[in-house]
Amino acid sequence: MSILAEYASNDMEREKASNGYLMSLLAVMVGLPLPIVNLLASVIFYFSNRKSTLFVRWHCTQTLVSQLTLLIVNAIGFSWTMSIIFGDNMLSNEYIGYVITIFTFNVIEFIFTINAAIKVRKGQHVEWWFWGPLTDLICRTSGQKTKE
Amino acid sequence: MPHFWSKNKGVTEHYILFPMKKVFFQFLVLVILFLTLFGGLSSIDFMKYWHLQSINRRTEDKIGQLVIDGIKKSNKEINNDSVQVVLNTIKSRICIANSISPADIAIHLVRSDEVNAFAIPGHHIIIYTGLIDRCDSVSELCGVIGHEMGHIQLNHVMKRLLNELGIGLLAAVASNGNSAVIGQIIKILSSTAFARKQESEADKISVRYLEQAHINPKGFANIMLKLADMHAGIPKEMEWISTHPDSKKRADTILSIIHADQSNYTPVLTGSEWLVLKNTANSGY
Numbered sequence: 001m002s003i004l005a006e007y008a009s010n011d012m013e014r015e016k017a018s019n020g021y022l023m024s025l026l027a028v029m030v031g032l033p034l035p036i037v038n039l040l041a042s043v044i045f046y047f048s049n050r051k052s053t054l055f056v057r058w059h060c061t062q063t064l065v066s067q068l069t070l071l072i073v074n075a076i077g078f079s080w081t082m083s084i085i086f087g088d089n090m091l092s093n094e095y096i097g098y099v100i101t102i103f104t105f106n107v108i109e110f111i112f113t114i115n116a117a118i119k120v121r122k123g124q125h126v127e128w129w130f131w132g133p134l135t136d137l138i139c140r141t142s143g144q145k146t147k148e
Numbered sequence: 149m150p151h152f153w154s155k156n157k158g159v160t161e162h163y164i165l166f167p168m169k170k171v172f173f174q175f176l177v178l179v180i181l182f183l184t185l186f187g188g189l190s191s192i193d194f195m196k197y198w199h200l201q202s203i204n205r206r207t208e209d210k211i212g213q214l215v216i217d218g219i220k221k222s223n224k225e226i227n228n229d230s231v232q233v234v235l236n237t238i239k240s241r242i243c244i245a246n247s248i249s250p251a252d253i254a255i256h257l258v259r260s261d262e263v264n265a266f267a268i269p270g271h272h273i274i275i276y277t278g279l280i281d282r283c284d285s286v287s288e289l290c291g292v293i294g295h296e297m298g299h300i301q302l303n304h305v306m307k308r309l310l311n312e313l314g315i316g317l318l319a320a321v322a323s324n325g326n327s328a329v330i331g332q333i334i335k336i337l338s339s340t341a342f343a344r345k346q347e348s349e350a351d352k353i354s355v356r357y358l359e360q361a362h363i364n365p366k367g368f369a370n371i372m373l374k375l376a377d378m379h380a381g382i383p384k385e386m387e388w389i390s391t392h393p394d395s396k397k398r399a400d401t402i403l404s405i406i407h408a409d410q411s412n413y414t415p416v417l418t419g420s421e422w423l424v425l426k427n428t429a430n431s432g433y
Binding site: 071081086090091092093096097098100103104105127130133134136137140 | 167168170171174175177178182185186187188189190191192193194195262307311
């Protein structure tokens, strides 16, 4: 069970947490095709809210770790594209396959982020596959250390 | 940290280890999902379905033919039987030893006093008689041919034209044969160098081709050194070397990558065949 399962959030927390998701979306639109921009936005938002309440921190962390994962796959795609345009690599089925794969994952992430921003604003808890438990683990570990 | 783990063992197992297993399991599923999608999509032949490969090769062949026609307008191509036989002997020797179809490469001997050779689209190699005139042995000429074949095999020619002119202009040239752009293509390919990395790759591949074909690669280094020495005196005529910078350094690199243990080199041409080429190059200016 998530550490936020029985957390009663107030309106200000919901707004801040929701903004964390929206911030990454906005940065995606502004920062394309550079994959680093959306991560930077999430990092800035995370650090500005790391001393906030658990609810806000949890959702900022979930955004951050999901963006970090996407950054890795997007950066591979970006460098592959650059090597085709400026280097010796050629257009190939593998490249097209990879681009479609990361495009699919980016679109799914985009939809999930919009959904999360709306639900979190309403005070509902949204926990994504893999990133949710990972965020839980990060927040739980940091919480244990803080208590100690 | 040890303090935390030892004092809170039960809590740790419940709060840390169990979620960690869950995270690991979900990460594994996600990676498998990603790789399955990537692997599945990669196995689809998009290049064929979207005609990407055929457009590239068809366009390349058309541009190649237009470039040859353009060169023939200003320089005469020597295509008598005896010369063609000799050039085909050299080409086949290198190609067959390196699993390249000889029919896929065409070598054209063009009359010009410029010391030059270059690859053009459509897997054609243009050799000026001026270059053969400067070669003292067939292995020197083989080194240059191997180098240009390296550019072809590594697709440097089309990549360079795409970088310099863009896909739109190249596609337009292939369809309407704009002579001004054809002239520009000839200028780019004949009088400017590839990127240093590409030149280095073509040198390395040339040495490999020559060794596979049992042709002494020292000839390739020799022509480099020879042309580098002559470069200062006659810059305008020494196109091949002037467009291939740092020739002395490259000759040293070529010598350093030659496998010293390989010595089973065999002649590419007979003396009389080589003389056919040399005499053809020397005559007719």
